[in-house]
Amino acid sequence: MMGERMTILLFGVSNVGKTTAGEILAYRMGYEFYDLDDEVKKYYNTTLEDFVNTGTLLDRDRKRGCVIDMIMRKKGDKVFVISPISYPKYFNRYFTREDVLAIELQDSPEHIFERLVFSDENDRIYKDDGYKNAHKRYYISEIKRDILGYRRSFAKVENKFYMDNDTAEMVVERIVEKYCLGN
Numbered sequence: 138m139m140g141e142r143m144t145i146l147l148f149g150v151s152n153v154g155k156t157t158a159g160e161i162l163a164y165r166m167g168y169e170f171y172d173l174d175d176e177v178k179k180y181y182n183t184t185l186e187d188f189v190n191t192g193t194l195l196d197r198d199r200k201r202g203c204v205i206d207m208i209m210r211k212k213g214d215k216v217f218v219i220s221p222i223s224y225p226k227y228f229n230r231y232f233t234r235e236d237v238l239a240i241e242l243q244d245s246p247e248h249i250f251e252r253l254v255f256s257d258e259n260d261r262i263y264k265d266d267g268y269k270n271a272h273k274r275y276y277i278s279e280i281k282r283d284i285l286g287y288r289r290s291f292a293k294v295e296n297k298f299y300m301d302n303d304t305a306e307m308v309v310e311r312i313v314e315k316y317c318l319g320n
Contacts, residue, residue, distance in 0.1 A: 149242035202227030
């Protein structure tokens with residue numbers, strides 16, 4: 138695939154590290170970076186908080202699908218982070234393209250918990266380790282539920298990449314090596 142136009146799609150549950158690893162990978166490769174959540178906020182002029190509390194899940198995934206299509210039509214090399222979607226029909230068709238490398242980032246619930254961050258109603262990210270640790274059992278349970286719940290959505294993503302709690306930089310180095318992306 139090197140030398141041709143390429144799109145790297147990164148999938149995974151919330152807080153697995155898609156955005157951080159995706160930004161580093163895009164920078165390393167000299168590619169454009171897109172994050173589905175950010176693109177949805179821009180396209181629909183909303184916050185994620187408002188977006189996830191509007192309409193049905195199918196309606197939201199349909200809207201996400203429109204944004205995915207729009208980004209996928211853009212020319213040039215890109216890393217595109219896809220937030221969890223319950224209806225994979227909105228992205229599965231891209232897996233057959235020769236210029237697409239789809240990777241699902243995976244890690245253990247405990248490792249994902251360590252990376253857990255929160256966002257307020259204005260989508261500002263913040264850490265609250267005291268609160269997080271006080272509710273650890275709840276969050277670990279929710280992370281396990283997400284991993285199982287999105288298994289079907291990510292079923293056609295053939296490339297499964299286990300992060301093993303590595304730093305984002307190490308994850309990117311391993312991805313570059315595993316998928317022969319060096320430039």
